[in-house]
Amino acid sequence: MAERLPPLNALRAFEAAGRHLSFASAAQELRVTQGAVAQHVRGMEARLGLRLFERHARGLRLTEDGRRYHDQIARAFRLMESATRDLRPSGRSVTISVTPSFASKWLIPNMPDFTAHHPGIDLRVLATEALSQFRADGVDIAVRYGVPKAVAALETRTLFAGEAIAVCAPDLSGEGLDGRALLHHSLDMWPEFLETVMGQARPEHLPGPRFSQITLAIEAAMAGQGVALASRFLVARDMRLGRLVQAVPGMLDTAQKYVALCPREDLADPARRTVFDWLCAAAERESRDVT
Known part of the structure; x- marks a missing residue:
């Protein structure tokens, strides 16, 4: 299964970038460089064989494929957060x-x-x-x-x-x-x-x-x-x-x-x-x- 999924850090970078529509804001949230976020996203796009974002001078916009994928990835992260929270005493x-x-x-x-x-x-x-x-x-x-x-x-x-x-x-x-x-x-x-x-x-x-x-x-x-x-x-x-x-x-x-x-x-x-x-x-x- 691990071979079929993008790396977790790349998914986190994609989720944050899609939420902020900004590599810079995603990098600030994740406490990494803007270049690292962009590299993660490019790697995912190459791995998946499709574009997730449209780059513009004023920022990012999710493609239709990117939007559908982001909705599901964001939901998965929320589910993991909820499951982790429920484990606490x-x-x-x-x-x-x-x-x-x-x-x-x-x-x-x-x-x-x-x-x-x-x-x-x-x-x-x-x-x-x-x-x-x-x-x-x-x-x-x-x-x-x-x-x-x-x-x-x-x-x-x-x-x-x-x-x-x-x-x-x-x-x-x-x-x-x-x-x-x-x-x-x-x-x-x-x-x-x-x-x-x-x-x-x-x-x-x-x-x-x-x-x-x-x-x-x-x-x-x-x-x-x-x-x-x-x-x-x-x-x-x-x-x-x-x-x-x-x-x-x-x-x-x-x-x-x-x-x-x-x-x-x-x-x-x-x-x-x-x-x-x-x-x-x-x-x-x-x-x-x-x-």
Whole structure:
């Protein structure tokens, strides 16, 4: 049978290239070179004696033979994934890729609610700033911060708007920003906040401590080290607990949003659908509470 089938790596390259209609995107997902993907596909075409793709300047298009073959190969990979998933002791685990700040400030505090309502599903949290690939990294659902884009193969839901407020420790409240250290993080929102919300000229450079993650800037603000900018929902819990207060009135409304993403075909799996729907419902409740 092995002699009658193309190599598994070639089939994986063909399936990914057919899904993305791009050798480059397939290579990024599989973590190989674009040339390796193209070579795998050419080898398959030579082996099968037919063309699977039409090459164009703007990308790839499956031939009629290629489309029929891809539908069946993609179905076979999904079947293998499902069979492998069913072999696991729990059979119902879902991996969520999120940023560290989203994980520590929102997802982890809300996980007891999920576990109480869905004890049969194990959540696995992958906290990373790097972009994750669903297939290559074993990720089921991703939450990322950015401008939402419509992608045909992905279900995309906005969880939280990019509404940033300035926060500080309670003993620093009432004194505004004058004389207070501005705490910076990777999103660098202070220049826009000062210009849009405070009505000041956009500064070319702002002094103050700089942190690689939003969470670290929030922790520094709670420790009384200055004023941090963060999305309202990320600091809502700390504000309810009295650990933070809003330093100055006003809010920066950006085009950036926290978005949940999942391959549409994967939402046919009940566990993934349950987690995805829970994320959306919990975010909606949180948004109402902080409004």
